[in-house]
Amino acid sequence: MSTIAETKTYLNYVNGVWQASSSSEVVPSYNPANKNELVGSVQSSTKADLDKVVDVAKKGQKTWKNLSGTERGNYLFKMAQILEDNLNDIAETLTREMGKTLAEAKGETSRGVAILRYYAGEGMREIGGVIPASDSSALMYSKRVPLGVVGVITPWNFPVAIPIWKMAPALIYGNAVILKPATEAAVTAAKVMECFDQAGLPDGVINLITGKGSVIGQGLAEHKDVNAVTFTGSNNVGNNIGQTVAGRGGKYQLEMGGKNPIIVADDCDIDLAVDAAISGGLKSTGQKCTCSSRVIVQSSIYAEFKEKLLEKVKDIKVGNGLDGTTWMGPCSSESQYKTVRGYITKGIEEGAELILGGDTPESTDLKDGFYVNPTIFDGVSSSMTIAQEEIFGPVLALMKVETVKEAIELANDVEFGLSASIFTKNIDYILTFIDDIEAGLVRINSETAGVELQAPFGGMKASSSQSREQGQAAKEFFTTTKTVFIKG
Template identity: 70%
Template sequence: MQNTIEKGVKTYLNYINGEWSTSSTKEVLSSINPANKDEIVGYVQSSSREDLDTAVAAAKEAQKAWRKLSGAARGDFLYKAAAIMESRLEEIAESMTREMGKTFMESKGETARGVAILRYYAGEGMRKVGDVIPSQESDALLFTTRVPLGVVGVIAPWNFPVAIPIWKMAPALIYGNAVVLKPASEVAVTAAKIMECFDEAGIPAGVVNVVTGKGSVIGQGIIDHPDINGITFTGSNTVGKQVGKGALNRGAKYQLEMGGKNPVIISKDADLDLAVDGTISGGLRSTGQKCTATSRVFVQSAVYDEFKEKLLAKVKELKVGSGMEGETWMGPCASESQLNTVLYYIEKGKEEGATLLYGGERPSENGLDNGFYVQPTVFENVTIDMAIAKEEIFGPVLALIKVETIEEALELANDTEFGLSASIYTKDIQNILSFINEIEAGLVRVNAETAGVELQAPFGGMKQSSSHSREQGQAAIEFFTSIKTVFLKA
């Protein structure tokens, strides 16, 4: 919490009931540039439960009229917001890079994805929301329709500050819900810029609201609030379980997308250059800060040494630095806390007997010691019971594990509490079919990296990675609406 404001640094406000407002606490939080910890990107509100209550009340009232609009009319607002966001793409992307560290190229790609998601769901307003069912009575009409939940609380993480809030808010809105967004404080400046696009699009007051602040206050407030009918959450397993328990206790609908310990399997017949590129991109892009990031690399022994040699040669070429510098391939960790977590797991890997092949240190040249940087890191001689093979690190750490057969790789890949994404590199159709059938993951990719899913396709995990619902695509309607069955007889 902070009361002293650095001169020249902008303070961003909450967006409640169509107005920008300071929090009732009159206190702010600093958003720090992880590439340079001395730079404050902006100040955001450290809000109270009172501020959240005001936002929820506004959303509850606004939703009454919003749900009565046609899907096409609601979609028009999303189309307008998309056009505005597209016109401000580089500005929003720069904010993202300065707040959480990913490269400017990645930030532009993510912002463009946010634009595409808005347009996709705008189109959903013209698609069907029910089915006609044959009735046993010849003079009756039996059909289903869908109704919105009401007010949806969105608790979003810091690693995708544009894409994740939008892929939650856009379907919530198109299906007739009102939204209260609690962004991660680390990226709340970017969240404010998203809200500016909705505001400029003229969305009715109260339909979309953003309240920034501590998770223990605003996040917990969303979990507990009796007038929030559904909660969609992306984040850690620990917090996700708190969300689920709290929502269940008061009968609210909830959706959880949580951790991953995502494997890639490299078959002896794989295109090794393609596999190396996919492993590096999947594991180290965004500094490994993706729930779908590659973490465990199972390589058949026949090609293990060749794969390792190619992998290390390319990893050593990766340029670490500020995401705003064009030649940078990998930026810093998003925060000092996240950096410390990554460094802890690197030390844990060494202590438990894994062999550090490359990286594992904080770079200090060219002023990098003033940011939250860590080198891309590769371990080998990793066993499945080690912490770096079992626990989510959320950082640029790859664990190489040698296997003899694809069957062994599948068994070890499934030996985890998580089940989000997985991939295999092979040319053998039997390997492909076995992988598709046997891998315990919600997202399966063949000859492609573990990270990434197209926006029109369902996304979600198995086991402890998810509450078993799905986000994105037309599957989103299942969470953001309830089915109403209608029997009509004249």
């Protein structure tokens, strides 16, 4: 078994310096593909550590906001290049710590590079506009200005892309950033921050602090000098953070759960729909907020769709994500593994028919990992737990309907509204689906998972606080508007 002495202990990154926590305690991070392999350790920080980080961020932001957008953009371009130069190392760490396949980890890191370059370019775009004044001798205009210090709280499932798609716009619009990553993926976050350290941003502008969510995450939400908090994670935690930040007059952004449906109409390309259900529902071991969780199929093609789905899913190879032939890795942790197995048990108890999977791989090579085989339930009704709650695992729930109208009603019969897709060639179905589906991301003849970095992203209902991330929509959250009236 690895020991802490044999692997690196990562420090917090504060004011341009790597520092240990005042608690002197560290938290180990193990490989979910091999629970005996220690990937690294991170700091268990205290409230006093957080206060120090907020103080330096507040000071650093005063310098950062006075740089031009072009100057800030040049730093982001540099960050992107350094991250790209270290892509393979970052991706391998991500796979070892979180379990995602190496191909997906490389794709995610490449996306982080692209996001940085996109927002670097935003530094040269307009940040306001001229407004006609009632006084013909006056000039009136609006300009967007930074919020100040932004707390960034991120999950374990995309430990490179999600922090970057929050930090990059926060930085380009003149804010200082404090990143609090999920402990389960904090080693990866620290390695990304090591790349950013090399870019030479002014001290205090970008900071990393690791520790318990109840201490550091809640501390960011409560701190009077943290002007805004952007969060991605569970609904319970997110709603608490939103209420806390709002209670003190701060700005907050929440991206939370999903129970995303894919509707399969009887006129569609069935093979295309099957591939999308598999890719959208099972890749990343189903650990995406936009994964396809419910597959709603019209009755006339239900048997054919199910047969083809089972045939293809049976060929999926589960294993260590570092193995180039593996299609699906382990659950991210023992806790997540137990959660997924619990939902599978619940599905059986409530009367759904388990037609594939639900167990762990038989290979002795995988005995020390948190693996769950791809799982498919048939005969699922909307009242069942597996049709209502986010599982965050490789579990597909098949549901049969007679009409597309019934399918849309069933798709909307959950508290979430993040992503949804339909497979059909019928323009009437498509237009009805676009208008009636209660989701922030609507996809036609494409899997539910998949987000374009240049487009607004966010959900409806309980999936979101209604704000949008990515693209130019990020400007709405990370800035506030100042109106200027000038009269000579």
